[in-house]
Amino acid sequence: MIKIMIIVLQLILFIAAAPILSGLISKIKNNIRLRKGQGILQPYYNLAKLFFKGEVVSETASWIFRVTPIVVLSSTLTAAALIPVFIFSSPMRQAGDFLVLVFIFALGRFFLALSALDTGSSFGGMGSSREMFISSLVEPALCMVILSVSLQFGSTDISAFNGIHAISVSSIVAAIALFLITIAETSRMPVDNQETHLELTMVHEAMVLEYSGRSLALIEMAAYIKQMILFFLIAQIVFPIALPVFSSLTQLASWILWYLTRIIIIAISAALVEISVAKMRLFRVADFLGFAFVLGIIAVICAMLGV
Amino acid sequence: MDCSEIISRIKKKLPDFNPISISQNYSEEIYIRVDSRVFKDTCLVLHKILPSPVMMLFAIDERKKLNKFVITCVFMDVKKSQWVIVSMDIPQESPCFDSLAKSIHSATLFEREIWEMFGIEPRGNPDLRRLNLHDEAWPQGNYPLRKDFNGINGQVLGEYKFGRVDGEGVFEVPVGPVHAGIIGPGHFRFSVAGEPIINLELRLGFTHRGVEKLFEGKAYPDAIRLSECVSGDSSFAHSLAFTHALEKISGASISGQAVYLRGIFLELERMYNHANDIGGIAIDVGFSFSAAYASIIKEAILQLNEKLSGNRYLKKVNAIGWVLADIDDVKKQILLNSLKSLKQDFKELVKMLYSSVSFMDRVDATGVLRRKTAEDLGVIGLAGRASGVPMDLRKHFSRIYKEAKFKMAIQESGDVLARLRVRISEFEESCRLIEEFTGKLSKGEKTSVNPELKQGSALGYAEGWRGPVLYWLKTDSAGLIERCKIVDPSFHNWQALSYAVLGEIIPDFPLCNKSFDLSYSGNDL
Numbered sequence A: 001m002i003k004i005m006i007i008v009l010q011l012i013l014f015i016a017a018a019p020i021l022s023g024l025i026s027k028i029k030n031n032i033r034l035r036k037g038q039g040i041l042q043p044y045y046n047l048a049k050l051f052f053k054g055e056v057v058s059e060t061a062s063w064i065f066r067v068t069p070i071v072v073l074s075s076t077l078t079a080a081a082l083i084p085v086f087i088f089s090s091p092m093r094q095a096g097d098f099l100v101l102v103f104i105f106a107l108g109r110f111f112l113a114l115s116a117l118d119t120g121s122s123f124g125g126m127g128s129s130r131e132m133f134i135s136s137l138v139e140p141a142l143c144m145v146i147l148s149v150s151l152q153f154g155s156t157d158i159s160a161f162n163g164i165h166a167i168s169v170s171s172i173v174a175a176i177a178l179f180l181i182t183i184a185e186t187s188r189m190p191v192d193n194q195e196t197h198l199e200l201t202m203v204h205e206a207m208v209l210e211y212s213g214r215s216l217a218l219i220e221m222a223a224y225i226k227q228m229i230l231f232f233l234i235a236q237i238v239f240p241i242a243l244p245v246f247s248s249l250t251q252l253a254s255w256i257l258w259y260l261t262r263i264i265i266i267a268i269s270a271a272l273v274e275i276s277v278a279k280m281r282l283f284r285v286a287d288f289l290g291f292a293f294v295l296g297i298i299a300v301i302c303a304m305l306g307v
Numbered sequence B: 001m002d003c004s005e006i007i008s009r010i011k012k013k014l015p016d017f018n019p020i021s022i023s024q025n026y027s028e029e030i031y032i033r034v035d036s037r038v039f040k041d042t043c044l045v046l047h048k049i050l051p052s053p054v055m056m057l058f059a060i061d062e063r064k065k066l067n068k069f070v071i072t073c074v075f076m077d078v079k080k081s082q083w084v085i086v087s088m089d090i091p092q093e094s095p096c097f098d099s100l101a102k103s104i105h106s107a108t109l110f111e112r113e114i115w116e117m118f119g120i121e122p123r124g125n126p127d128l129r130r131l132n133l134h135d136e137a138w139p140q141g142n143y144p145l146r147k148d149f150n151g152i153n154g155q156v157l158g159e160y161k162f163g164r165v166d167g168e169g170v171f172e173v174p175v176g177p178v179h180a181g182i183i184g185p186g187h188f189r190f191s192v193a194g195e196p197i198i199n200l201e202l203r204l205g206f207t208h209r210g211v212e213k214l215f216e217g218k219a220y221p222d223a224i225r226l227s228e229c230v231s232g233d234s235s236f237a238h239s240l241a242f243t244h245a246l247e248k249i250s251g252a253s254i255s256g257q258a259v260y261l262r263g264i265f266l267e268l269e270r271m272y273n274h275a276n277d278i279g280g281i282a283i284d285v286g287f288s289f290s291a292a293y294a295s296i297i298k299e300a301i302l303q304l305n306e307k308l309s310g311n312r313y314l315k316k317v318n319a320i321g322w323v324l325a326d327i328d329d330v331k332k333q334i335l336l337n338s339l340k341s342l343k344q345d346f347k348e349l350v351k352m353l354y355s356s357v358s359f360m361d362r363v364d365a366t367g368v369l370r371r372k373t374a375e376d377l378g379v380i381g382l383a384g385r386a387s388g389v390p391m392d393l394r395k396h397f398s399r400i401y402k403e404a405k406f407k408m409a410i411q412e413s414g415d416v417l418a419r420l421r422v423r424i425s426e427f428e429e430s431c432r433l434i435e436e437f438t439g440k441l442s443k444g445e446k447t448s449v450n451p452e453l454k455q456g457s458a459l460g461y462a463e464g465w466r467g468p469v470l471y472w473l474k475t476d477s478a479g480l481i482e483r484c485k486i487v488d489p490s491f492h493n494w495q496a497l498s499y500a501v502l503g504e505i506i507p508d509f510p511l512c513n514k515s516f517d518l519s520y521s522g523n524d525l
Helices: A002-032 A042-051 A063-082 A098-118 A122-153 A169-185 A213-238 A249-276 A282-305 B002-013 B039-049 B105-118 B211-215 B220-227 B232-250 B256-284 B288-309 B329-354 B357-363 B371-377 B381-386 B393-397 B399-403 B416-440 B489-500 B506-516 B520-524
Strands: B021-025 B029-033 B056-062 B068-077 B082-091 B096-098 B121-123 B170-175 B187-193 B197-203 B456-463 B468-475 B481-487
Touching: A002 A042, A002 A063, A002 A213, A002 A249, A042 A213, A063 A098, A063 A213, A098 A122, A098 A213, A122 A169, A122 A282, A122 B170, A169 A213, A169 A249, A169 A282, A213 A249, A249 B288, B002 B021, B002 B029, B002 B039, B039 B068, B039 B082, B039 B096, B056 B105, B056 B468, B056 B481, B068 B105, B068 B468, B082 B096, B105 B121, B105 B371, B105 B489, B187 B506, B197 B489, B197 B506, B211 B220, B211 B481, B220 B232, B220 B481, B232 B256, B232 B456, B232 B468, B256 B288, B256 B329, B256 B399, B256 B416, B256 B506, B288 B329, B329 B357, B329 B416, B357 B416, B357 B506, B371 B489, B381 B416, B381 B489, B393 B399, B393 B456, B399 B416, B416 B506, B481 B489, B489 B506, B489 B520
Parallel strands: B029 B082, B096 B121
Antiparallel strands: B021 B029, B056 B068, B068 B082, B170 B187, B187 B197, B456 B468, B468 B481
16 A cells, blocks of 8 residues: 555656756756746646647557557556665566666667657657667667666665665666666657757657647646656766665755755756757767666676675 | 050950950949950950959840840959950850850859840850749740740740759658758758768849849939848848949049948948857757857847948948938947947857857868869958958958958858858957047938939949849939849858758758858848
């Protein structure tokens, strides 16, 4: 019973708080560019707008196109429920370990790529092929990061994230690798550009180009949640903290404060990276993610050496 | 004297060359009228010996009075600073002529335009698809630039046929004419094998407004205002070229002050567009901080334009023999002060771009247009100079630029970086030129000219920021415009884009496109 409550609480937290991260990042970016920028809450307004809008669906689209937004959102929510936020071990521990997380992400991506091909638009096809190219490089790197964390903890159990209580060389290197992966996974610069209006350069945006209205809202919501999950994982690796003991309010408050600070620090770093580099040539992404993979291997070696 | 020299050079190659008439107008235009049978050979010889691409090739409908069409071809002689203009008559009964396209590539599009607008067939041109009058909207048999055209006739509509590339794994990616950003409409059909582009076909003409037809029958002040609207980002260059042609015809003398003022405004237009494009190149590779910086520079120049002339885009500035916006001592000070801070800001911007590894990696060796290709296609202006084609009307034709020791910006590599570098050095040179010209401005010299409008024809030109803007103008006895042929450099350069992107990957196309930054409205007319 408590577990179910925690799962529900966790899902509510992720749904409610995820969009604000994107709003925050774009606000920081705009302020650096000497612009006022949209409010931090803009993603919520966008979601609300999309949710109450009608949809246009291509005549050639099949059931895959219709079902994809639901698959993408539900798989991301499952991932969100798998992560241990409030208690030491995952509330859905029986459901799977770390590697399941990788495959749950892959499931959503697979359906997204299929649906982009489904409508027969040329942009969708381009987006799918690029996304698959990028994800084939992301997954091995992600596995390496996970392996290094698991080695430190001694199990692939998902609670490994909470099991690391001190910063080690391995976890710092792993966090950097995970940060690079996050950039690719959340379609941020220099791998992809969320702000671009150039349809020919898009990766993620090209895949969802055919979606509108409520379906688009679901897909965007899923992207926000995924971003928050990844940020949370980075935060947990690089700034490990003990989970709150629900004994006193001040302790809980300080835990929440520190939790938010960690996420905000990562959001600011993401914004700074985005603002200071140009987008790389598509095939250079292989070098970029190859670097993440090598960092992952280094993290594994460090973990094995115990540093 | 110059006439005979060019004739003897032609005769060396073409021994039995016997023109119907030769005349020299306005000291820089040599008119050679030839028989229609030797027109092609004459053009080929001129193309080789000058050497010059076909700068203009157009038809005039003279059927009302003389029962004929006239076809005119304009070449540029940079060494002698003159224009060589060859023309021939075509009887109205058999409207056709021998195509130049197979020997001179730069004539191809002009011939297609003559075919669709006048119904004069260029025999032997391998491609007679229509450019601006889309088959989906214009039934065959309508020739709008003929004088007797009155409204679209017929109902049978056709369809445009794109070139096809077949093969295993070759896909077509159609893009546009409606794009995701706020840009002009153009259709791009890519044939790709994976990401690399193996063919790109452009289809333009979506902003065809019939500008040349609109000019017909217009009188002097209205026509200048119209020329400012041909291509909104080079409104000053267009109005300058138009005014230049009209001044030649009316024989109006240009006040010494106005020459320098025009120089200043022409360079200001160049500066704001170059700043805009440098920012555009940065934004297309997602380098957003420097793009924001460039937009600040552009805005500062636009505001400076407004302070000086009352218009951000330098409209309503040109007039015959004079410039409506004078720069007095107060404005002069504003101009010099702004230039000082602009130079400082620009230096920062350039430093920011050159010192970013990720940015330089994107622009270096991307979208290469080789010099040979550029020369064959007749690429002119900024894009040409970036590929090593040394041509700039300011250097070859302008007295004040010669006085100011104008230094032409030129690059050899022809990639996006080269086009960026040309822009950067032109921006810096423009700053210097404006300072130079401002020093030459004198006080109180004002002459308001009331031009005498008469019959005649002349070629007007100006080196806009994209390249040479050309206007060929013919007026009737009342001073009304009978025919106005406009060539914006975009018309020459659009084809170059489809060669520059070959072998590049699709995500690099927007960057290549931006580095050319050609005008849709200037091309479609």
